[in-house]
Amino acid sequence: MSTRSHPEAEGAAPASPAPGRPARGALLLGPPALLLALFTWQVAAGGPLLDLDERLSRALVHPGRAAELLADLGNVQVALPVLVLVAGYTALRARSAGAPRWWLPPVAGLVLMVLVPLIVVPLKEWTDRPGTPAVPPATGYYPSGHTATAAVAYGAGVLVLLPWLVSRLARRAAVATAVVLVAAVSFGLVRRGYHWPLDVLASWCLSAVLLGALWLFLRRVAR
Numbered sequence: 001m002s003t004r005s006h007p008e009a010e011g012a013a014p015a016s017p018a019p020g021r022p023a024r025g026a027l028l029l030g031p032p033a034l035l036l037a038l039f040t041w042q043v044a045a046g047g048p049l050l051d052l053d054e055r056l057s058r059a060l061v062h063p064g065r066a067a068e069l070l071a072d073l074g075n076v077q078v079a080l081p082v083l084v085l086v087a088g089y090t091a092l093r094a095r096s097a098g099a100p101r102w103w104l105p106p107v108a109g110l111v112l113m114v115l116v117p118l119i120v121v122p123l124k125e126w127t128d129r130p131g132t133p134a135v136p137p138a139t140g141y142y143p144s145g146h147t148a149t150a151a152v153a154y155g156a157g158v159l160v161l162l163p164w165l166v167s168r169l170a171r172r173a174a175v176a177t178a179v180v181l182v183a184a185v186s187f188g189l190v191r192r193g194y195h196w197p198l199d200v201l202a203s204w205c206l207s208a209v210l211l212g213a214l215w216l217f218l219r220r221v222a223r
Helices: 020-045 049-060 065-072 076-096 104-127 145-164 168-192 197-222
Strands: none
Touching: 020 049, 020 104, 020 197, 049 168, 049 197, 065 168, 076 104, 076 145, 104 145, 104 197, 145 168, 145 197, 168 197
């Protein structure tokens, strides 16, 4: 008869997820999701927040070449290749290092990019928001696709790349670069008049939810 003791016989509790993880996810994803819902409701219902948004736009709009160039950093043709290059680089690094499921983080980053139009396009069609006076008459400006594209492409690239950056300075530089690029795109879109400020803020919220979910997923994969 075996004398080995079973863990449960010694009073050891079965392994279970840390109780703080669901709360962490709710705190990370909840606020931007609620703000996105609030902004979308205001746009769809023509709420009072739109008056403030339009006044702010009139104060900020000043079309020019510089603003247009900054806005172009949010083009799919610019942002997506950056994410693809980072994903390919990290996949090669992880595979050569013998990491298990080396392909999963870069694929997750690319899948997140695919989700952007799947979410943004239906919101544009549903809200049917007109553009600013600086652009030709049209609708479907809410939320800003360029802002979401830039935030998710540059942000996901940084999240996938961070584990392979050795120094703290390099990690901070990568995060700062992504933040500056997204801020530049956002400013260029509003300054040029391509979008209302609220369009951009809504895309920030949407991107925060998507990137927060990716961060939680990558932490789980790393464990």
